[in-house]
Each structure stands twice: as C-alpha cells, then as structure tokens.
Amino acid sequence: MRLAFSLSSASAFFAVSLSLVGCASGAKAPVAPEPSASAATTASAKDPAADFGGKTPEQALDAAIETAFQTVYFDFDSYALTEQAQENLRLMGKALKADNTLKLVVEGHSDARGSNEYNLALSLKRAEAIRDFLQSEGVTLESLSVAGKGEESPAVDAMTEEAFSKNRRGEFRKEKKAP
Numbered sequence: 001m002r003l004a005f006s007l008s009s010a011s012a013f014f015a016v017s018l019s020l021v022g023c024a025s026g027a028k029a030p031v032a033p034e035p036s037a038s039a040a041t042t043a044s045a046k047d048p049a050a051d052f053g054g055k056t057p058e059q060a061l062d063a064a065i066e067t068a069f070q071t072v073y074f075d076f077d078s079y080a081l082t083e084q085a086q087e088n089l090r091l092m093g094k095a096l097k098a099d100n101t102l103k104l105v106v107e108g109h110s111d112a113r114g115s116n117e118y119n120l121a122l123s124l125k126r127a128e129a130i131r132d133f134l135q136s137e138g139v140t141l142e143s144l145s146v147a148g149k150g151e152e153s154p155a156v157d158a159m160t161e162e163a164f165s166k167n168r169r170g171e172f173r174k175e176k177k178a179p
Contacts, residue, residue, distance in 0.1 A: 057098035060091070071155075072170040076111075079125040081104075081133055089130065092172070093137035102111070105145050105173040106130045111146055111164035112151045124148025130170045 051061035072085045081089070096102055108127030110119040127146035134144060156163035 028179065040152040051093065052098070057095045058102060060095040073165065074126055074168040074170070076164070076168065077122070079108075079122065080130045081129055085134060090132050090137055093134045093139045096134065096139045097137075100140075100143070103143055103145070104134075105147060105175060107147045107149050107153070107171045108167050109149050109153060109167055109171065110151050112154070113164065114158065116150060120148050120150040121164045122148075123150050126168075126170050
C-alpha cells in the first residue's frame with residue numbers, strides 16, 4: 001500500500017514537473033485560429049447591423065442621440081472637445097457613415113456671460129469643432145450642417161455656475177437628406 005502511494009505521488013510530481021518545464025520553456029498550448037479578416041468582412045457585409053450591436057445605422061444614431069451622445073459639454077470660453085466627447089462622437093460618426101440618408105444638424109450653444117456677438121461666434125466654433133471631428137472620422141460634409149445659437153436657448157435658465165456649465169454645449173438634431 002505504501003508503495004502504491006509513493007508511485008501515485010511520484011506520478012503526480014512528475015506530471016506537475018513536466019507542465020512547469022513546458023511553461024518555463026515558453027511553449028504555449030495550441031490555440032484555435034482566429035477568423036480571418038475576410039470572414040469578418042463577409043459577416044459584416046451580410047448583416048449591416050452587426051457593427052451597431054444588432055441595430056440599423058439609423059437606430060444606432062437614434063440611440064446615440066437619446067443617450068449621453070446627445071449633448072457635448074464644453075469648458076468656459078472653449079470649443080475644445082474632451083476625450084469623452086470624442087469617444088461618443090466616434091459612435092455617431094460610425095452611424096452617419098453607414099447610412100447616407102441621415103443628416104445631422106450640430107447646434108452650438110453658450111452660457112449668458114459675454115456679449116451676444118461673442119457668444120454667437122463661440123457657439124458656432126463649438127458646432128464647427130464637433131462637425132470637424134466627425135469629418136475626421138469619415139463623415140461627409142453633406143451629412144452635417146452647423147448652427148451657432150449663442151445664449152438664445154439655454155438648457156438651464158439660471159445664473160449659477162452649474163447652469164452655465166449645462167448651457168455651454170453642442171446638441172444634435174437629426175434630419176433626412178433631401179432626395
């Protein structure tokens with residue numbers, strides 16, 4: 001009985017030792033081959049909604065507009081896009097590129113501080129910054145238009161810093177392109 005226990009222990013030790021030697025040598029277990037790029041392209045060509053989580057491009061754009069992608073917020077006296085805004089805009093760009101019947105109007109807004117002329121110019125620069133980013137993602141000019149609204153349409157009608165931060169924004173309105 002003691003001999004059987006010793007042989008079992010020796011066998012277990014030998015098996016563990018061999019597996020450790022294999023790990024130390026850098027040998028790797030065989031891995032199933034990944035699908036080729038052409039297979040992924042073929043799957044995507046068969047199902048255009050595959051890139052949008054099972055949604056059509058228009059449904060993906062609607063979902064993007066209805067969620068955090070709806071509004072892009074800006075810092076005071078700035079039209080620079082944050083990293084989060086850029087991530088969100090990439091999804092919108094993907095949807096716009098996939099459906100050439102969609103058109104997006106980008107509306108820039110500002111808070112109430114500053115002159116009307118300055119705020120109109122700043123809000124237009126905000127809308128243009130969003131448009132330019134979407135263009136850099138491959139969206140065509142025909143899919144985008146811009147408008148600067150200045151302080152005309154505040155999201156929050158108050159004179160507090162919190163209200164100001166909600167009013168410094170870019171918003172989107174979806175339209176169909178003319179045939």
